[in-house]
Amino acid sequence: MLLNLLPHLVNGVTLGLLFALIALGFMLILGLMEQINLAHGSLFALGAYFAFAISAPRLPLPQDLLAAWAAVPIGWRFAAALVFAPVLVAPFGVVLERLMRRTYGRDPLYGLLLTFGIAMVLEELIRAIWGTRDYMLPMPREISGGFIMLDLIWSTYRFWAAGFAILAMAGVWVIVERTRFGAMVKAGAHDPEIVQAMGIDLARLRVWVFVLGTMLAAFAGVVMAPMWGIRPHMGVDAVVPAFLIIVLGGVGSFWGAALGGLLVGLVVGLSGAYASEWSMLSMYLLLIAVVTFRARGLFGKKSVLEA
Amino acid sequence: MTHKWKAPARISRRSVLAGASALAAGSGAFMGPWKHNRVWAQGAKKPIKLGLTCDASGQYGNSGQDDMLGIRLAIDEFNAKGGVIGRKVEWITADTETNPATATRVAERFIAQEQCSFLIGAIHSGVANAITQVANKYGTVYLNTNSSAPSEAGENCSRVKFVWDGNGTNFSKAAVQNAVEKIGKKWLLLTNDYVWGHTTSASTKSLVEKAGGQIIDNLLIPQNTRDFTSYLLKVQQSKPDVIATAVGGDDIKALRQQISDLKLEDKAAWINNQQDWPDIWGAPDTLFGVFGTTWYHHLPLPGVEDFVKRWQAAYPKSPIPVPGNVSYNGYMATRELLRAIERAGSTNNLAVIKQLEGHKMSAADRMQHFDAYIDPVTHQVQQTIYLARRNAKPKDKSDLYEILSWAKPDAVLDDAAPGKCKLKADAEVPSYET
Numbered sequence: 192m193l194l195n196l197l198p199h200l201v202n203g204v205t206l207g208l209l210f211a212l213i214a215l216g217f218m219l220i221l222g223l224m225e226q227i228n229l230a231h232g233s234l235f236a237l238g239a240y241f242a243f244a245i246s247a248p249r250l251p252l253p254q255d256l257l258a259a260w261a262a263v264p265i266g267w268r269f270a271a272a273l274v275f276a277p278v279l280v281a282p283f284g285v286v287l288e289r290l291m292r293r294t295y296g297r298d299p300l301y302g303l304l305l306t307f308g309i310a311m312v313l314e315e316l317i318r319a320i321w322g323t324r325d326y327m328l329p330m331p332r333e334i335s336g337g338f339i340m341l342d343l344i345w346s347t348y349r350f351w352a353a354g355f356a357i358l359a360m361a362g363v364w365v366i367v368e369r370t371r372f373g374a375m376v377k378a379g380a381h382d383p384e385i386v387q388a389m390g391i392d393l394a395r396l397r398v399w400v401f402v403l404g405t406m407l408a409a410f411a412g413v414v415m416a417p418m419w420g421i422r423p424h425m426g427v428d429a430v431v432p433a434f435l436i437i438v439l440g441g442v443g444s445f446w447g448a449a450l451g452g453l454l455v456g457l458v459v460g461l462s463g464a465y466a467s468e469w470s471m472l473s474m475y476l477l478l479i480a481v482v483t484f485r486a487r488g489l490f491g492k493k494s495v496l497e498a
Numbered sequence: 499m500t501h502k503w504k505a506p507a508r509i510s511r512r513s514v515l516a517g518a519s520a521l522a523a524g525s526g527a528f529m530g531p532w533k534h535n536r537v538w539a540q541g542a543k544k545p546i547k548l549g550l551t552c553d554a555s556g557q558y559g560n561s562g563q564d565d566m567l568g569i570r571l572a573i574d575e576f577n578a579k580g581g582v583i584g585r586k587v588e589w590i591t592a593d594t595e596t597n598p599a600t601a602t603r604v605a606e607r608f609i610a611q612e613q614c615s616f617l618i619g620a621i622h623s624g625v626a627n628a629i630t631q632v633a634n635k636y637g638t639v640y641l642n643t644n645s646s647a648p649s650e651a652g653e654n655c656s657r658v659k660f661v662w663d664g665n666g667t668n669f670s671k672a673a674v675q676n677a678v679e680k681i682g683k684k685w686l687l688l689t690n691d692y693v694w695g696h697t698t699s700a701s702t703k704s705l706v707e708k709a710g711g712q713i714i715d716n717l718l719i720p721q722n723t724r725d726f727t728s729y730l731l732k733v734q735q736s737k738p739d740v741i742a743t744a745v746g747g748d749d750i751k752a753l754r755q756q757i758s759d760l761k762l763e764d765k766a767a768w769i770n771n772q773q774d775w776p777d778i779w780g781a782p783d784t785l786f787g788v789f790g791t792t793w794y795h796h797l798p799l800p801g802v803e804d805f806v807k808r809w810q811a812a813y814p815k816s817p818i819p820v821p822g823n824v825s826y827n828g829y830m831a832t833r834e835l836l837r838a839i840e841r842a843g844s845t846n847n848l849a850v851i852k853q854l855e856g857h858k859m860s861a862a863d864r865m866q867h868f869d870a871y872i873d874p875v876t877h878q879v880q881q882t883i884y885l886a887r888r889n890a891k892p893k894d895k896s897d898l899y900e901i902l903s904w905a906k907p908d909a910v911l912d913d914a915a916p917g918k919c920k921l922k923a924d925a926e927v928p929s930y931e932t
Contacts, residue, residue, distance in 0.1 A: 198731045206725055323560055324817040325751060325780035337760040343734045344760050349727065419724045420755050420781065422748065424555055428724050463728030468691055470728070471720035 198341050199464040200457070205353040207456020212356035212414060213429050214436040214448050215363055216407030222443030223367070223380050223400050226291060227299060229306040231408050231433055232426025233313035234280055238409025239416035239425060240317055241279045242272035243326050266331035273355070276413045277406035283313070284405025288398050310426065317423045326421040328413075335417070348417055355414045359407060364445060366403070376400055380443075432474065439478050441491025450489055545588040546581075546845055546932070548573065548832075549608030551619040551629050556596025557721055557747035558621035560776040560817075561824050565643050566591060568821060568828030569618050571812050576836045583843060587836065590614065596621070596747070598628035605632035605640075615845050615932040616641070618832055621747070621774075621824070623647035623694040627654045634658060637928035639847050639854075641831040644824050646772055647694035648701055648912055651878035654693075655919035657927050658847065660854055661878040662831040663823075666698025666744060667912035669771045669790035670705050672883045672905045674742075677788075678709035681767045682739020687716040688729065688753075690745045695719070698744035698771050701912075706742075714738055723749055726756045733762070740767045750777050754784035763787060773886070775822020782898050785888040792881060793826040793866065794899050801865045805829075820896045830864060830879075834872075846931040848924055867904045876919045880907035 217231045244250055246268040248260050260268070287309060294301040334351045337344040367373040379386040379393050387393050411429065419425060436455055440447025455474045463470040481489060550569055553562030573587045581587055590612055594601040601620075608614040609632065617633055617640040620626035626645035633640035639658050642650055646663040655661075678685075685706050689699040695718075703713050715736050717729050733741060745753055750770070757763055768787030778785050795806050809821040809829075821829070838853035839845055856874040861882070864870050870881035882904050889900040 195735060198735070199728060202727050202731060206727065209725075322817040323563060325560070327755065327781050327783070335759055337762075343731055344762060344765070346727065346756065346759055348759065417759070418752075418756060420748075420751050422560075422751075424559065428722065459725070460728045463725075464732050467729065467732075468718035468720065471723060 194341070198343055199461050201341075202464075203457035203460030204453065205349055205456070206460050207453035208353040208356040208360075209349075209415065209452075210432055210436055210455050210459075211449050211452025212352075212359055213411045214433040214440075214452055215359060216404040216411065217430075217433040218437050218440075218443075218445065218448040219363065219367075219407060220401060220404035221437055222445070222448075223376050224397060225299075225380060225443075226294075226302045227306065227434075228287070228404065229303060229430060230287060230310040230313060231306075231404075232428070232430030233310040233317075234283060234405050234408035234426075235412040235415075235429040236317060236421075236423065236426040237280045237283065237313060238276050238412030239328070239421045240321055240326075240412075241276035241409065242269075242413040242416055243321075243328055243421055245272040245275055246329050247326075264331070265329055266333060269329070269331050269334075272328075273410070273413055277409040280409035281402045281406050284401040284403075285398055287405065288401035291401075292394075310430075314423055314426065321423070323423060328416040328421060330417050346418075352414050352418065355410075359410060360449060363403075363407065367445060372396075372399070435474055435478055437488075439481055439488055441485075441488030443492065444488070444490035447488055447490035543585070544932075545586040546616075546839070547612065547614045548587060548589045549605070549612060549614030549617045550589050550591035551594050551601060551604055551608070551617050551625070552591055553596045553621055553625065554593035556622075557749065558596045558625075561621045561644065561747065561774055562594070562596070562619070564776045564818060564822065564824045565619055565621060565828040567809070567813055567816060568825035568830075569643070569832045571809055571825075572829045572832035572836065574812065575808075575833075582836050582839050583845075591619075594620075594625050594629075596625060598622075598624040601625040601628040602632055605629045609633070609636045609638050613932065614638070615930075616835060616850075618835070619643050619828065620645045622692075623650060623654075623697075624692055626650055627693065630654060630656050630659050635928075637847050637930055639835070639850055641835055643828045643831045644774070645694065646698075648697040648915065649693055649918075651873070651876040651912065652697075652915045652918035655876055655878075655915075655921065657851065657877075657922040659877055660831070660872060661876075662827045663879075664772070664790065664792045664881060664883050664910075665878065665912055665915075666694065666771055667701040667705075667914070668883050668910040670698065670702040670742075671910040671912075672790055672885050672903070673769050673771075673788060674702060674705040674711075675709050677740055677767065677769060678706060678711040683711040684714050684737075684739045685711050686714055686733060686736050686738035686741050688733075688741060688743040688745055689716055689718050690749060691718040691720045694746065695744045699742070701914075702742050702744070702771070711740075719745055719749060719753075721749065724752050726753050729753075730756065730760060730762060734765070738766055740769060742769045742771065744771045746772075746774065747777060751781060751784075754778075754786070755781060758784040758786065774824050776818060776824055778898060779818045779822070782888075785898055788885055788887050788902065791823045791884050791886055791899070793823045794884065794886065794901060795820045795822065796893065796897055796899070797865065797867075797901065799865050799867070800862055805865060826865075834859070844931060846929065848927060848929050851927075868906050870907060873916075875916045875921070876912075877921070878912070878915065880911060882907065883910045 220228045436451040440451030458473045458477050462473040552566040592604045620642045621644045623645045626642045642661045644663045646665045648665045648667045651661045687699045689695040763786035770789035773789035838850050841853045842849035858871045861869050866882040868882045884904050885902045886899040
């Protein structure tokens with residue numbers, strides 16, 4: 192029995208890490224800026240498309256330069272995609288923050304509607320540039336394919352992706368909890384007037400938070416693309432679990448997002464194996480169960496969104 | 499002379515109810531009988547308006563748009579010849595979003611507000627069934643181009659609906675008997691958790707058991723699932739001889755990608771009930787196993803090459819460079835509808851329905867191996883069913899399939915459908931002419 196269950200527990204943990212990665216950028220902007228960014232999914236999709244452009248390669252470069260880049264081993268091209276796709280998506284975060292300034296301090300619905308509109312614009316932009324067809328991200332052989340564990344074949348890349356998720360989460364934790372930047376941003380979210388009175392440029396800080404959140408969304412898109420495929424509406428697949436995980440874990444809580452992701456992964460993984468028809472619904476049932484007893488989620492505190 | 503103001507009589511609840519009942523009865527007599535007999539403004543020059551109910555987003559967004567290309571090609575070809583019964587053919591479309599609720603709204607608007615004479619298009623069985631309900635209410639002829647749930651020509655059939663794709667039972671019949679005998683008796687089903695998946699897998703189960711096989715598990719896959727690892731682990735733990743999938747749209751794309759990555763395609767025999775062309779274009783490396791289809795652009799038959807050229811000339815910038823089964827079904831359905839209007843000499847729905855019921859189409863005309871016909875009992879097109887696998891020696895980049903076999907329509911007939919399908923009589927169908 193345990194031997195049968197063990198693979199699904201391992202799968203649930205890896206899936207949970209991936210869910211947590213998807214939610215990370217969403218958590219950052221919601222937790223530190225108290226803005227619900229519904230464009231998170233579209234930024235996730237943009238990351239996947241930019242990664243495809245870099246590693247396929249389909250870049251708007253002169254023919255000889257493109258041929259030279261295509262001759263570079265796929266492993267390096269994939270590594271470049273992991274680093275540069277989020278960088279290329281970052282300017283979208285700057286624009287997003289500029290557009291959102293008019294909604295600061297107002298009813299959260301304004302920000303919600305604005306980012307919903309931006310999400311639709313970005314999805315149409317993707318269709319206009321790359322068309323409606325699907326793409327597959329070329330992968331280095333070293334990290335794709337399968338390996339045998341517990342007498343079963345497992346996806347090698349899935350464990351790499353879980354590793355990328357751990358790295359991203361560690362990076363965010365260090366930035367938010369162990370740097371001066373993180374301290375200023377948290378203080379700014381808590382009491383913006385005092386922070387500004389201390390001479391800190393809060394407007395600039397907000398831009399950087401959006402850039403970081405945007406890059407994390409794009410990074411998650413790159414990491415998930417080899418498993419989910421690349422298509423214009425793939426963002427919808429990301430934004431729903433991201434939102435759910437943040438509410439489950441508690442708005443603004445880093446550890447809440449991490450634990451929420453893991454719990455959702457475990458529930459979805461186990462229900463997929465033993466009650467497959469419930470696998471999609473299980474995460475919503477988990478959310479209902481948690482918020483019934485803890486209205487602000489696992490580690491949630493009172494937020495301005497509640498005002 | 500003075501007029502005394504007189505207080506109005508007190509309006510009792512009873513008098514309101516009585517008045518309302520009288521008004522309802524009166525208007526019923528005036529408006530009745532309660533069916534929508536419509537004769538819209540006509541004229542020799544008035545175009546015939548078609549409502550294209552095609553998904554542009556959601557699980558079948560890509561397929562819906564590919565369907566529309568085939569439909570539009572047929573319309574353009576008729577208009578180039580001067581239209582139908584001397585009238586041009588117009589079309590409008592709206593995104594049905596792979597969502598039955600949206601499809602209901604779109605169909606209602608197309609018929610009641612836009613005055614569309616006919617509705618065409620569907621991939622998702624829930625969407626097709628939703629459109630059918632609305633079409634039934636108005637008597638509007640509806641062509642379900644690509645939804646292949648057996649229920650579409652079974653319990654959800656309709657006098658006003660015609661089903662153009664092969665259904666899950668047709669495809670299962672083409673594959674199951676042979677696979678049970680030659681591959682193995684232990685079968686596992688992967689089923690998309692909606693009408694098409696359920697009815698197709700039920701049909702596969704029945705055929706497997708009839709052939710002496712056994713279903714060891716049936717894993718239901720919710721729509722929009724993106725991570726299949728738990729299912730694939732379960733598949734490995736179950737060790738089946740054959741895995742039969744009834745999974746479609748974006749779900750099958752993600753599933754294929756993850757199976758290919760694990761190289762699981764060689765660990766058991768995979769049978770995909772039906773492989774839609776838009777679901778494999780863009781990821782040809784993930785094509786494996788045996789799968790069903792109704793048409794392929796490299797079939798060595800007269801007319802195929804010409805059709806492909808016409809399609810490509812019409813859509814030089816199409817994201818998918820050649821027509822597949824989905825676009826083909828859209829084209830064939832629309833062409834036959836417009837021909838039926840010509841034969842009827844009218845857009846009267848009952849006259850058009852009569853022209854379509856039992857209509858025979860030659861193999862050459864349909865670019866398939868065998869003659870086809872529209873079953874008058876179920877309104878499903880009975881046609882050649884092909885089994886294919888990935889082509890190891892492609893002629894060009896689009897030559898992805900190797901056609902393994904082709905079955906005659908009567909050999910793969912869905913025997914259960916006629917018993918489940920109850921078509922209305924003429925008198926029960928609201929009539930209209932536009």
